[in-house]
Amino acid sequence: MSTLTLAGQTLEVDAQGFLLNPDQWTPEIATEMARNAGIDPLTDRHWQVLDFCRRDAAEKGTPPTLRRITKQLGVPTKELYALFPKGPGILAARIAGLTKPKGCI
Amino acid sequence: MSTLLDTAPTGAPSSTEEKDTTRKVAIICSKGSLDMAYPGLIMANAARMMGMEAMLFFTFWGMDIVTDSKVDRLHAGMLGNPSSPMPHSLMGLPGMEALATRMMKKKMDELDIPDVRELLETLDDAGAELYACQLAMEMFGLDEADLIPQVKGVLTAMDFWTQTDGAQIVFI
Numbered sequence: 001m002s003t004l005t006l007a008g009q010t011l012e013v014d015a016q017g018f019l020l021n022p023d024q025w026t027p028e029i030a031t032e033m034a035r036n037a038g039i040d041p042l043t044d045r046h047w048q049v050l051d052f053c054r055r056d057a058a059e060k061g062t063p064p065t066l067r068r069i070t071k072q073l074g075v076p077t078k079e080l081y082a083l084f085p086k087g088p089g090i091l092a093a094r095i096a097g098l099t100k101p102k103g104c105i
Numbered sequence: 106m107s108t109l110l111d112t113a114p115t116g117a118p119s120s121t122e123e124k125d126t127t128r129k130v131a132i133i134c135s136k137g138s139l140d141m142a143y144p145g146l147i148m149a150n151a152a153r154m155m156g157m158e159a160m161l162f163f164t165f166w167g168m169d170i171v172t173d174s175k176v177d178r179l180h181a182g183m184l185g186n187p188s189s190p191m192p193h194s195l196m197g198l199p200g201m202e203a204l205a206t207r208m209m210k211k212k213m214d215e216l217d218i219p220d221v222r223e224l225l226e227t228l229d230d231a232g233a234e235l236y237a238c239q240l241a242m243e244m245f246g247l248d249e250a251d252l253i254p255q256v257k258g259v260l261t262a263m264d265f266w267t268q269t270d271g272a273q274i275v276f277i
Contacts, residue, residue: 066154067217067227077230081153089154104147105218 006032018094025097033095037086042095046083049075053096063093065103129158129272131265136277137169138182139209139221145277146170146224153231160272161228162265163256164238167277168245171237171252176222181206222253229255236260236268 001020004013007028012020017033019025030050034042042050052073056064066089070077084091093101130152134145145161152159169175183189183205184196195201210220219227229235237252239261249259260268 067219077227081231085156087154087156089151090156104151105224 016090016094016100018100019097022097022099030095030097034091037084037091037095039084039091039095043083045075045079046095049073049080049083049092050096053092053098057093057096057098063096063098063101065089065101065105066092067103067105127156127158128152129160129269130275131160131162131269131272132275132277133162133164133265134167134170134277135165136182137166137175137179139179139206140181140186141277142167142170142179142221143218143224145275146221146228148275149233150224150228150231153228153233158272159228159233160269161233161235162238162260163236164241165244168237168241168247170221171225171235171256172245172247173251173253176225176253177220179206179221181209225253225255236265238262238265 001012001014004011004017007026009024009026009029011024011029014020019029031042034040034046039046049069052069053063056068056072064072066077066080069075069080069088069092075083080088080092084095089101093099130149132145132149134142136142145167149159149161163171169179180202183191183202184193189196189205191201191205196205213220218224225235235256237247237249237256237259239259242248242259249256
């Protein structure tokens with residue numbers, strides 16, 4: 001566990017940067033997390049993915065897998081990788097303030 | 106160029122900027138049964154999902170995975186497999202392998218695991234690189250037109266080592 005200061009807040013995060021307290025998440029934190037991952041700015045298309053992840057996680061209790069994002073939201077695999085070049089499997093959930101996805105696909 | 110020693114877990118947090126070192130994995134797929142095809146493909150896809158570089162090298166029976174006429178007909182190899190749920194005396198009977206294959210595919214379908222062809226397309230879309238083995242192509246009398254379009258090229262064994270400098274190698 002370590003701490004990270006983003007958007008003026010001190011946040012507890014795990015070794016891969018996932019928030020330990022999801023209630024602390026704000027859109028501003030997402031913007032800064034994204035910037036640190038080389039994504040600047042977050043576009044509407046990014047937000048579509050992030051909003052879907054948050055909605056789906058709230059519903060299902062676990063963040064969606066990439067396969068679920070592509071199938072349910074209709075964002076093709078190629079585009080997901082273009083939006084989150086350093087690894088959409090990790091980054092989409094992390095920037096959305098969720099836990100690490102449990103699925104393998 | 107990243108090496109084995111400067112690898113950092115992808116996605117590690119940083120208050121300023123993330124490390125640019127990228128882990129790299131190369132998976133050699135040498136078997137063509139369903140149960141030997143999936144592990145390599147899933148592991149390579151998971152590597153890409155985490156932002157690692159991933160390369161797949163298909164050789165010997167693994168060529169079946171990327172051969173267009175065979176990819177949709179891979180079988181679950183139960184004979185000679187000590188983990189087979191059925192006795193070996195039964196597995197050798199006609200139709201048993203087809204039954205095992207059907208059962209495995211049904212289970213995968215229930216879990217929403219894509220079939221092998223779709224998984225190969227996903228890997229290509231995800232930026233994983235697929236290569237075929239030149240010697241295996243010659244042995245099986247294949248040319249590039251026989252392979253699925255996602256195969257980026259044909260490599261010799263020495264080409265493979267050149268391309269995978271610094272990568273972690275997995276042999277299946």
